[in-house]
Amino acid sequence: MSLEDLYQEIILDHYRKPKNRAPELADEDVHVHHSNPLCGDEMDLRIAVADGKLDGVVFDGEGCSISQASASAMTQAVKGRELDDVLALTEDFRLMMHGDEPSRPDDLQDGIAFQGVAKFPVRVKCALLGWMAVKDAIETYQSGDATHSVTHGE
């Protein structure tokens, strides 16, 4: 698999024009900070919840094209869904990164473009960063907290 397959047009688009990238979110319920110090990636993710649904989600931070694009695609795929549904979708994405076929390819929306990343083990962490952050944000919300900070390892 070549680099061109990794950096597909869809991914580059999200990297160049990220969706829902912002330093603030109106009605923010939870703010999490995730970092991947081994790569030098840092991500702030904010969510707003309404009626058990993910009403708003924005991310901000620094990282490689894969981590930024994946976070962007993630926000589109999860917005408006039930919280538990987002958790399930996150798990689907995670398994895809470990080489499984996704069970909900349509729901992943542009996230499906990242399937090829599974072939580049060092980049899997990058693609997962945003998804792990949203999962953590929801769990933080469910446990009644408003902020959380996570450092990812190998």
Next chain:
Amino acid sequence: MSLEDLYQEIILDHYRKPKNRAPELADEDVHVHHSNPLCGDEMDLRIAVADGKLDGVVFDGEGCSISQASASAMTQAVKGRELDDVLALTEDFRLMMHGDEPSRPDDLQDGIAFQGVAKFPVRVKCALLGWMAVKDAIETYQSGDATHSVTHGE
């Protein structure tokens, strides 16, 4: 060089019928204990000094044929000599064990038979044990003490 060269008749003789091997010495001035724990050799050496000369020397202990035979040959070569002369002869033997030609082959007496040991690095320590003990005993005497104990390393 073969094992037969190492275990020459002279060496075997000293091993089978050691000279000056005894647990005690009349008029003992100094008693040293030397061990070579890596081989499991233990040696007690006793000297008696009269008129600046080595009047008596005996050894006792446990060890391989080389260490026992070498100590036996040593006692014959050093007995009756001036203390400083014994130290010099000891140095000659030590250098021989490191591959040099001995400068006083005749004075070493049967000690010369151990020249071949230099080719068997692991056995050099064995051959040296008695010589190092007599050197230490004289130095102990010269410093005014009566006993000393030494553990040899690599």
Next chain:
Amino acid sequence: MTIDVPTIRKDFPTLAREVHDTRLVYLDSAASSQTPRAVLDVMDEYYERYRSNVHRGVYRLAEEATDLFEGARHKVAAFTNAPVEGTIFTKNSTEAINLVAYSYVRRRLGEGDVLLTTHMEHHANIVPWLHAQQDLGFEIRYIPLTEDGRLDMDAVPALLDDGRVSFLAVSHVSNVLGTINDVKTLAAQARDANPGCRVLVDGSQAVPHLAVDFRDLGVDFYAFTGHKMCGPTGVGVLLGRPEVLETMPPFLTGGEMILDVRLDGVTWNELPHKFEAGTMMIAEVGGLGAACDYLTGIGMDAIREHEKQLTAKALDALAGLDDVTVHGPTDVEVRGGAVSFAVDGVHPHDIGAMLDQEGVCVRVGHHCAKPLMRVLGVNATARASFYLYNDADDLPPLVRGIERARDFFAR
């Protein structure tokens, strides 16, 4: 499930050698084993095809090197039925045991605590405790031995009785006596007496020769070394229960084992990386993975059975010699293939030198087990040890050399 030794011997380059114009008979695998071609090939391939550093390299070579390294971790974990995140690479058994000494024993034990060990330990499993004791003042107790060199299990309850034993360090198989210890039972007894007691097993002489199941033993730590199990020099392993490892501070610190370093503090990496500092022995870990494959291919049960039979023959042969005494158990069900012996009136050094003339490599000395030597009442022993590439053809040169030494030296 039998072993075809002539075929196996072909895998080991050194065994084709002659010394002193005679066939090499290598009976020193307890000190270090031979290494098969398959292991050397894996290391050569690394050096010749994708020599590079592991982890986080974004280029092809580094990915291949990482696959070799982490793939080997999975192999070693599978080989010993241990959790992958509790499979930590060290340079040898000794470092593995020191890791536990520094990050567990020195952090947890103090006055009033007791560390229990045995009279048959290798220095690697005793000096770290004596050294820590000098600084911390805990008590060390020793399980004594029976006449025939087994642990005296009858003495154990009294040693555990006061509930103060908070660490048990015991070898799985003795490198001098060959004794196989029932470490599973010992670990259970120690925990019965004190639920907080942690157990370390020195498996240096077990993993090469027996099928070891870390999870089944129910111990906290298990150390072994690559160079005795058909692997290369320079690599060892500490297996640890992740729950326990999690609670321990790191040992060696530096690169690779941290997630973040600020001048006011450090975030340790996740298991197992937290305990692997600096650039690891990449080729050697790869080689150890290949050694696991090699041994698995032959079968650990087959190896054990083969060694049992060969050891029985060796014990028989030695029993037939005048003036020769074997240390350790004579029942091959409870012993491995390390056979220490004494020849009346002949120093082990002289036995070893004479055996060398017959092409036979044995180890002589204290075998890094001075306390055991004192118990046996000797300064040194000669030791022949067997592995999968030895067979009954290796026994006549051994017997011949012993007889020659006896006749030559005995006074």
Next chain:
Amino acid sequence: MTIDVPTIRKDFPTLAREVHDTRLVYLDSAASSQTPRAVLDVMDEYYERYRSNVHRGVYRLAEEATDLFEGARHKVAAFTNAPVEGTIFTKNSTEAINLVAYSYVRRRLGEGDVLLTTHMEHHANIVPWLHAQQDLGFEIRYIPLTEDGRLDMDAVPALLDDGRVSFLAVSHVSNVLGTINDVKTLAAQARDANPGCRVLVDGSQAVPHLAVDFRDLGVDFYAFTGHKMCGPTGVGVLLGRPEVLETMPPFLTGGEMILDVRLDGVTWNELPHKFEAGTMMIAEVGGLGAACDYLTGIGMDAIREHEKQLTAKALDALAGLDDVTVHGPTDVEVRGGAVSFAVDGVHPHDIGAMLDQEGVCVRVGHHCAKPLMRVLGVNATARASFYLYNDADDLPPLVRGIERARDFFAR
């Protein structure tokens, strides 16, 4: 005294490889160097001809293995002009530094003491001190950097002024900035301020690239690592002044490093063995000896001169690129061949991935120097690093890849 790179390249098997259908351009020697055939041959010969354990074996193979091992010690000592008994083998630089952390710093420093280091250290030369500080509470001070990434020598007197600096830990050459530090002057200054101050130099990036003279530097400890200097993985070195090593307790304990073990006490072995516990990395030490021979054959001065010229060309080429910034000194007289750079708007990960497509291996990330990253105000850098087998032909693929990454990713 010039270097014939095409001929030298033939010594390194991996360099003949192609990746992604293009010639491999290995620019990651600061992470780990390639290993020449001559080094591999020595290790293979050990495994194929005299595989056995060292020290005190009375048979031929063990004597040969001991000669390899101790012979290599003499080679390494000569290569760095260090005393043989102060030449200690470890598994890597990190362990060498930890040895000093455990057996010196943790035994001697306490509240009121100051350990002085710098803002450019590799984690190996900072995390051990931070970790010890957590337990012992001494103070750590940092020598700051100038704008162009050199140590700010003007700041040093004030840092030493109160006479409380009792340990100085500094790298000889930076793995990120390439900076060569004047460690001889620093050591003298530290001792002037406090005669009892001990100095450790992390020479991991120096020994591979410069002629290092341990005695001339006048430092107490000097650490380096085999895998960056044409040697194998799994071996490192601590050089130490014997007078200082004598006063230190051992670090790792077990077999080989003791003379005697009684249940009530231990007699440590003589230097250097006191600090070498357990079975050592025998093949790897042999390989490191061969690496010293190999580098000596080419000449360390010639290597340094070659790298200086090549680095100058590389700095020129990068200076000609828009949006590319080089970290660290631009004067090749005071820097080695590690060149870190940033491309505006492109994350180092993406640079590395794109360079891989051109066959170019560079390292991206924090290079185990997080504190330095903070000083530079970045999360990561891309780093190309040069060695004796690189030449100007390797620069066009590097430039091409950087341009491609910039054009592809820059927003």
